[in-house]
Amino acid sequence: MSFSIGIIGLPNVGKSTLFKALTKQPVDISNYPFCTIDPNVGIVKVPDERLLKIAAVINPQKITPTIIEFVDIAGLVKNAHLGEGLGNQFLARIRETDAICQIARAFENENIVHTEGRTNPKRDIEIINKELIMKDLETIEKRLEKTKKETKSGNKEATRELEILNKIHEILKRDKMILEYETAEMKQIIKELQLLTAKPMIYVFNVSEQPISSEENIASINLQLESELSELAPEEIKELELPPSKLNELIKTCYQALNLITFYTVTGGKETRAWTLKNGLKAPQAGGVVHTDFEKNFIRVEVINWQKLVEAGAWSKAREKGRLQTEGKDYIVKDGDVIEFKI
Template identity: 35%
Template sequence: MEAKLQRFSVPEFCWYNDFMKIGIIGLPNSGKTTVFNALTRGEAPTEAYSSGRMEVHTAVVHVPDERVDRLAAMYRPKKVTYATVQYTDIAGLARGMGEAGGLSGALLNEISQNDALLHVVRAFTDPNVLHPEGDVDPARDIQIMETELLLNDMTIITNRLERIASRLGKGGDPKERQALAEEKALLERLLAALEEEIPVREVELSPEEEKFLRGFALLSQKPLLILLNIDDDADERVAEEYQDIVKGEHVAVAALRGKLEAELAQMEPEEAREFLAEFDIPEPGLSRIIRLSYKLLRVHSFFTVGEDEVRAWTIPVGATAVEAAAAIHTDLARGFIRAEVVRFEDLMDAGSMAEARKRGTLRLEGKDYVVQDGDIVHIRFAL
């Protein structure tokens, strides 16, 4: 008798397959384009004076991961695929843009399409580069941007609440009224938080509420990486002094020597090594910042291995084996039977998959297994 195969529904976040998007924001002349060029090894023109036009540059970059390198060395596959993130350089946000009806439509649209925001804050001293606020003061600029994000969201929510009030005033279908009342309660809760200067990213929300709010594209809901753009000879540890300006679980503060890193990104490996030695820098800051922005997205990687391809896949932290299968292909989720899983360290210790199997560190897991960062996963499935 043939056992009946269980069919699993396909989770809805197969889009994680796609890269996560990070929008670079910041005051004019803070070094957004410079940092973008450094992160993406790009050559977008930087300007000492802001042009005022809206220009948007986009690039997809690999998330450097030593584990992928080591798996590739073990399997010598035809193809190696790293996790990726996309950076977008969005031209100038200035103080006061969040008031009076919110940010301009085009700018807001660009920013709101991202999964996280990277705020470049001017901390370099160069007197030849104008600062829109007159002087260099990273703490003030961090606060200005946070306030802009909060004001933007307050405007969006207030407008929506007005529309809900007018709809509720007109009677109508009880079911629809119930949904509107629930939405109103949620938005009022958020508005109360925003008025206390608590960003949406720090408000506790159920998964349903979070999903519902996605449509609003609230800027203060997005994870935030505050990146101090420091002088070539400054110390990265200066970031520690700014940890407490915007508190929260979904915020990180780091520092990068933007100009130096942008120059470094353009060099040949040999030249770059000499350059690093000259400035006494142990490793380029780029890898660190890319990894940090990836982590802030509340995602992590599992790996698939084989002679054809060694590959890192991006899934949300907490995703299960069947959801990981869906990230690879919807068929793998639908026909999911079991996942063979081994931790990266255990595979490295064993030296081969066969040895890991012998040692019992290669496990069989069911669909509800929560995949861990660095797991090597093979999905058994049947359609």
């Protein structure tokens, strides 16, 4: 299974420029059979220094990073929720993603049309967020109607749901994104309805040169430059004295926004591989990410933090030194664990 980030924003803000820069590096897709094959979906390696350090002691034939998918979602304009632009089709695509990377145009260029007139990234973000809120309102109102009917027959569960739906409705009516206001009781229905404003959001200001914003939670990136950097070899970038790429940072930020952790397998020394897991899940579920049998026939795991493995110098040495922990089905996997599944 893999996680996906939808790239959204008004037209001509740099979505496709970012998408192309992110997907420039080829990825051997045969390693990721679950991935979506679609020109708007790009498979992107998650940069990971730890994986390389583990591989340096294991010396495998193959090193396989973990990935996330980026989706270039075009067609959002003002009033998309009313069907403008690609309208609802566009909003349905966002629904399928796990998080959103919203690009706002902060560069000036008279030759590139701005659908809202002048450069004003804050206003643009408000326009986009308003569209997401309007769509969520529509979703909630539809459900409210259905649930109200169910309460008439004295259905207790429906009464409870109605209460939660009303709370969500109120947040949206105040023009707020659900993510900031959601409570534990709302989680299930939000998931079921795949509300757009409940998804983690990463904002990127596409700047020309100097960042015009230094606000937290907003990355300022010159996407035009990134697109040029993605065409060059590291030596060329150095020679031309160009600034380093910020894309790896962005990929990591997206990964963190999804609340994901990375664990590793070294499978008898042949392949050193990184895997993605939702934070808080247990060893059998981690097994399921690697192979369905590892979950179905789970017995136990041997586990060691990646740094301790590197210090030990080899899997066998870690074992000799008694560094491998044996854990059962209730073990909660930690970021950086190297795991051997026993079935």
